[in-house]
Amino acid sequence: xxxxxxxxxxxxxxxxxxxxxxxxxxxxxxxxxxxxxxxxxxxxxxxxxxxxxxxxxxxxxxxxxxxxxxxxxxxxxxxxxxxxxxxxxxxxxxxxxxxxxxxxxxxxxxxxxxxxxxxxxxxxxxxxxxxxxxxxxxxxxxxxxxxxxxxxxxxxxxxxxxxxxxxxxxxxxxxxxxxxxxxxxxxxxxxxxxxxxxxxxxxxxxxxxxxxxxxxxxxxxxxxxxxxxxxxxxxxxxxxxxxxxxxxxxxxxxxxxxxxxxxxxxxxxxxxxxxx
Amino acid sequence: xxxxxxxxxxxxxxxxxxxxxxxxxxxxxxxxxxxxxxxxxxxxxxxxxxxxxxxxxxxxxxxxxxxxxxxxxxxxxxxxxxxxxxxxxxxxxxxxxxxxxxxxxxxxxxxxxxxxxxxxxxxxxxxxxxxxxxxxxxxxxxxxxxxxxxxxxxxxxxxxxxxxxxxxxxxxxxxxxxxxxxxxxxxxxxxxxxxxxxxxxxxxxxxxxxxxxxxxxxxxxxxxxxxxxxxxxxxxxxxxxxxxxxxxxxxxxxxxxxxxxxxxxxxxxxxxxxxxxxxxxxxxxxxxxxxxxxxxxxxxxxxxxxxxxxxxxxxxxxxxxxxxxxxxxxxxxxxxxxxxxxxxxxxxxxxxxxxxxxxxxxxxxxxxxxxxxxxxxxxxxxxxxxxxxxxxxxxxxxxxxxxxxxxxxxxxxxxxxxxxxxxxxxxxxxxxxxxxxxxx
Numbered sequence: 001x002x003x004x005x006x007x008x009x010x011x012x013x014x015x016x017x018x019x020x021x022x023x024x025x026x027x028x029x030x031x032x033x034x035x036x037x038x039x040x041x042x043x044x045x046x047x048x049x050x051x052x053x054x055x056x057x058x059x060x061x062x063x064x065x066x067x068x069x070x071x072x073x074x075x076x077x078x079x080x081x082x083x084x085x086x087x088x089x090x091x092x093x094x095x096x097x098x099x100x101x102x103x104x105x106x107x108x109x110x111x112x113x114x115x116x117x118x119x120x121x122x123x124x125x126x127x128x129x130x131x132x133x134x135x136x137x138x139x140x141x142x143x144x145x146x147x148x149x150x151x152x153x154x155x156x157x158x159x160x161x162x163x164x165x166x167x168x169x170x171x172x173x174x175x176x177x178x179x180x181x182x183x184x185x186x187x188x189x190x191x192x193x194x195x196x197x198x199x200x201x202x203x204x205x206x207x208x209x210x211x212x213x214x215x216x217x218x219x220x221x222x223x224x225x226x227x228x229x230x231x232x233x234x235x236x237x238x239x240x241x242x243x244x245x246x247x248x249x250x251x252x253x254x255x256x257x258x259x260x261x262x263x264x265x266x267x268x269x270x271x272x273x274x275x276x
Numbered sequence: 277x278x279x280x281x282x283x284x285x286x287x288x289x290x291x292x293x294x295x296x297x298x299x300x301x302x303x304x305x306x307x308x309x310x311x312x313x314x315x316x317x318x319x320x321x322x323x324x325x326x327x328x329x330x331x332x333x334x335x336x337x338x339x340x341x342x343x344x345x346x347x348x349x350x351x352x353x354x355x356x357x358x359x360x361x362x363x364x365x366x367x368x369x370x371x372x373x374x375x376x377x378x379x380x381x382x383x384x385x386x387x388x389x390x391x392x393x394x395x396x397x398x399x400x401x402x403x404x405x406x407x408x409x410x411x412x413x414x415x416x417x418x419x420x421x422x423x424x425x426x427x428x429x430x431x432x433x434x435x436x437x438x439x440x441x442x443x444x445x446x447x448x449x450x451x452x453x454x455x456x457x458x459x460x461x462x463x464x465x466x467x468x469x470x471x472x473x474x475x476x477x478x479x480x481x482x483x484x485x486x487x488x489x490x491x492x493x494x495x496x497x498x499x500x501x502x503x504x505x506x507x508x509x510x511x512x513x514x515x516x517x518x519x520x521x522x523x524x525x526x527x528x529x530x531x532x533x534x535x536x537x538x539x540x541x542x543x544x545x546x547x548x549x550x551x552x553x554x555x556x557x558x559x560x561x562x563x564x565x566x567x568x569x570x571x572x573x574x575x576x577x578x579x580x581x582x583x584x585x586x587x588x589x590x591x592x593x594x595x596x597x598x599x600x601x602x603x604x605x606x607x608x609x610x611x612x613x614x615x616x617x618x619x620x621x622x623x624x625x626x627x628x629x630x631x632x633x634x635x636x637x638x639x640x641x642x643x644x645x646x647x648x649x650x651x652x653x654x655x656x657x658x659x660x661x662x663x664x665x666x667x668x669x670x671x672x673x674x675x676x677x678x679x680x681x682x683x684x685x686x687x688x689x690x691x692x693x694x695x696x697x698x699x700x701x702x703x704x705x706x707x708x709x710x711x712x713x714x715x716x
Contacts, residue, residue: 012580063294070290074283143295150299172612175668178308180342189342192307199303240305242298245291253283268284271305 003138003162007145010171011155020157024145028161031141035064035133037084044131052127054117062121064133064140071136071249072113078256080224082125084132085110089227104227111224139202139248142166146200146244158196166200166244184235184275192273200244204251205236205275221255232259234274239265309715312337316711323704326390327357343408351422353398358390362533362647363557364634365389365697366545371554373474375461375532377488380474388701391532398424404433412439420454428457435502450502457495460531464491467561468641470552471534489531489559496526504572514576522568529562535647540636543692558635560646568593583607596629597651614665619677621658627651633689633699652700654683660707670714677707 007024009017037044043061057065068081089103110128117124125131138161145159146166156169158177170176176197180190194201205219218229233255241247250270254261265272292298314335321328330353337347361372363383370383374393383389404418413436420431431454439446458464465471466489475488504518534557537546545555574587589601603621610616628651630644660677683700690699 067290067294070286074286074290140294143291147295147297173666175666176304183341186341191341194305195308197304198301199299199305201305240303242288242301242303243291243295245294246287249287249291268282270284271303273307 005161008158008160008177009155010157011153013155016153016155020149020152023148024159027145027148028141031137031144034061035137037130037132044133047123047125047131050123050125052124054122054124057121057123059121064136065118065123065131066120067136067140067245068133069113069118071253074249075253075256077113077225078223079135079252080111080113081131081133081135082111082113082116082129083222083224084130084134086222086224086227090222090229108227111227135252136245136248138162139164139200139244142200142244164200164202164244164248165196166247167196167198170197181236181238181273181275191275194238194240194273196240199240199242200247201238201240202244202247202251203236203238204248204255205234219255221252223256230256230258233257234261234276236275237261237265238273240271310338310340311716312339312713313716314711314713316709318707318709320705320707322357324388324701325358326703327355327359330354343406343414345406347404347406349400349402351398351400353396353400355396355398358392359532360649361389361391362560363389363536364538364545364647364694364699366536366555367693368545370545372534372557373471373553375489377462377472377475386697388698396424398422398427400429409436412443413437416450426459426461428459430455431498444508445505447505448503450500452498452500452502454498455495456498456526457493458527458531459493460489460491463487463489464494464527464529464531465489465559466491467529468558468645470549471557471559473548473551473553491531494527494531496524496528498525499523512578516572516574516576518572520568520570520572522566522570524566524568526564528564528566529560530646530648531559533560533646533648534558535560535632535635535645537635537637538694539692540638541692543634543690543694546637556637558641558645560648561644562630562646563595563644566593566595581609595651596627597625599623599625613667614663617662617664619658619660619662623656623658625654627653633687634694636689636691649683649700649703652683654681654700656681664711670712673709673711673713675707675709675711679703679705679707 005028007021009020011017033039033041034043036042039045043057047055071079085107089100089107115126115129142159142161142164143166146168149157149159149168154169156167156171158167159165165179167177176195179194179196179201181192181194181203183189183191204221218231219233219235221230221233222228223230237251237254239247239250239254241250250265250268254265254272257264262274288298316333318331318333331351333351335347335349337345339345363370363372365386365388367385369385370389371380372389372391373380379393381392400422402418402420404416406414406416409415416435418433420429420433422429431452433450433452435448435450437446437448500520500522502518502520504516506514506516508514537556537558538544539546548554548556568591570589570591572587572589574585576585577583584604584606586604591599601621601623605617605619607615607617628646630642630646631651632645632647634647635645656679658677658679660675662673662675664671664673681703685698685700686695687699
């Protein structure tokens with residue numbers, strides 16, 4: 001998952017804790033291996049290797065592609081599963097930003113869900129285009145683990161994959177899970193504390209990765225229509241929703257609104273915390 | 277860009293297709309409050325009509341982030357009742373002069389000499405700031421003050437804490453300095469001078485007693501230095517060891533306490549001087565410097581459900597007072613919402629070198645003398661329990677404790693008549709405290 005994953009479990013049964021931990025680790029690894037472009041045997045690599053020919057995906061992949069397609073529509077094409085190629089123009093490496101703006105027009109021709117032939121469960125990905133589940137895979141894995149945990153035990157469990165998290169029950173002592181939102185000035189320190197009793201929290205934005213061009217501040221979320229990072233977006237958006245997939249979608253889509261992130265979330269009547 | 281219509285419905289539908297189902301429970305998340313407020317109302321009542329204290333305490337803590345926090349505390353004490361003035365009982369009526377010189381009180385034969393004019397309101401304010409320095413070091417700085425009608429305390433304190441050894445060890449060093457101004461009613465008495473008789477009100481136009489007793493206003497400086505270490509011992513145990521060095525300089529005498537002067541054979545109080553009380557009482561007098569050293573060790577253990585704390589404290593000072601305290605608390609977590617915490621404390625101390633029950637007529641006057649029972653040889657224990665309950669609105673608690681202090685009721689100085697009296701009567705007190713803490 002590229003980030004620390006943890007499961008907190010309040011139980012006095014060590015075997016149950018171990019079983020939950022093992023399942024969570026297994027599921028995180030499975031989703032990672034299946035959908036990472038860095039994994040040779042992944043579905044993503046198989047799709048890329050189809051060279052524009054029809055490729056039949058399994059049911060789980062089909063559901064993820066459907067979800068990505070829905071976000072593409074709901075974001076009015078700003079979110080796009082095929083926007084991963086923008087990494088050839090922009091890269092954030094160890095706090096340093098490299099950009100090669102001249103490549104953007106060419107890359108934009110390789111982006112666009114409407115160019116993909118998608119008739120579940122067959123996908124036709126034109127040559128040169130790429131699929132990237134990075135924006136939805138981690139949240140999906142959290143939800144998978146949470147649903148399984150809910151079917152196994154009544155004891156309170158919190159599944160946290162790199163800051164995107166969902167709880168199953170709440171610890172009785174305090175009545176809620178205490179979740180810190182990382183400060184944008186003080187890395188590793190919490191600036192706000194959220195008491196999560198039920199549902200999920202997902203955070204978008206990374207204060208450590210941003211760029212400034214002509215005095216404008218850009219985050220690390222790209223608008224697939226322009227190939228540029230979104231300007232004037234909050235530095236961090238945390239959204240609460242029943243599932244981690246919904247919370248993550250909200251935080252990403254809000255980030256894509258830039259200046260209007262808060263107005264968007266207000267109109268959605270969402271529970272959120274923005275840091276600017 | 278602004279999306280045209282709310283997406284929550286279609287997004288929920290998409291998530292439902294992805295996951296197969298959506299949880300039935302709605303999301304419940306709220307931002308935790310930044311203000312922690314801790315309030316308590318305490319009643320402390322001593323037996324036999326002695327001191328009663330009703331104390332209201334409000335503590336506020338505002339965390340700015342994980343490491344930075346500001347705290348503020350206000351305590352208001354209302355003290356009433358009577359306090360021993362230091363004189364021993366006698367077979368005759370005893371008349372004492374109030375500190376201001378224009379009020380006297382009489383104690384019946386055989387009764388403990390209690391000064392009934394003890395009445396006070398104390399207001400104490402303190403504030404502190406905690407700030408990290410780097411990743412593993414914290415710095416605290418604070419100030420404290422308290423004010424009574426005859427007493428003003430102002431203090432500053434600071435403390436550094438450092439985590440190391442993978443956060444298994446924390447060591448700390450602290451410094452505190454306080455300056456206290458004492459403005460006794462009637463002025464501070466001259467040490468070991470006789471208590472004067474009640475005087476005519478006309479002498480004192482402003483009614484405050486002026487400097488009736490000659491010693492005027494006084495002050496003292498108190499310096500404390502602290503070093504300590506907290507060490508985790510495995511998953512369940514924690515041990516803390518600390519050492520405190522305290523140095524007080526200035527006026528350390530209690531300006532309202534006296535000693536009886538009695539006949540060395542009969543134990544009968546001797547007659548007072550001209551212009552003095554009917555019997556002779558001398559104002560107490562203590563050294564103007566005191567050095568205290570305190571060693572403290574505490575062990576805390578977490579059981580599966582409950583926890584236990586056990587501590588011992590040893591204090592020694594250059595007044596000859598050595599004390600030991602052993603204290604334990606067991607926290608019994610009855611269920612998810614409530615706990616019961618029994619508390620036991622045992623304390624013993626030796627008397628100060630200059631502690632005297634009485635002074636004998638004809639003996640050479642010592643340099644220092646005090647009959648204050650707090651400087652006597654005594655043992656004390658506290659038995660109590662605290663019950664706490666968490667609710668949606670905060671945590672309520674009730675603490676009830678019983679305190680008993682016993683000294684040697686008939687020390688060697690109990691000559692003649694004095695042998696028939698309890699010179700150091702036991703003291704019992706009850707403490708009832710109601711607490712409520714919540715977050716805003």
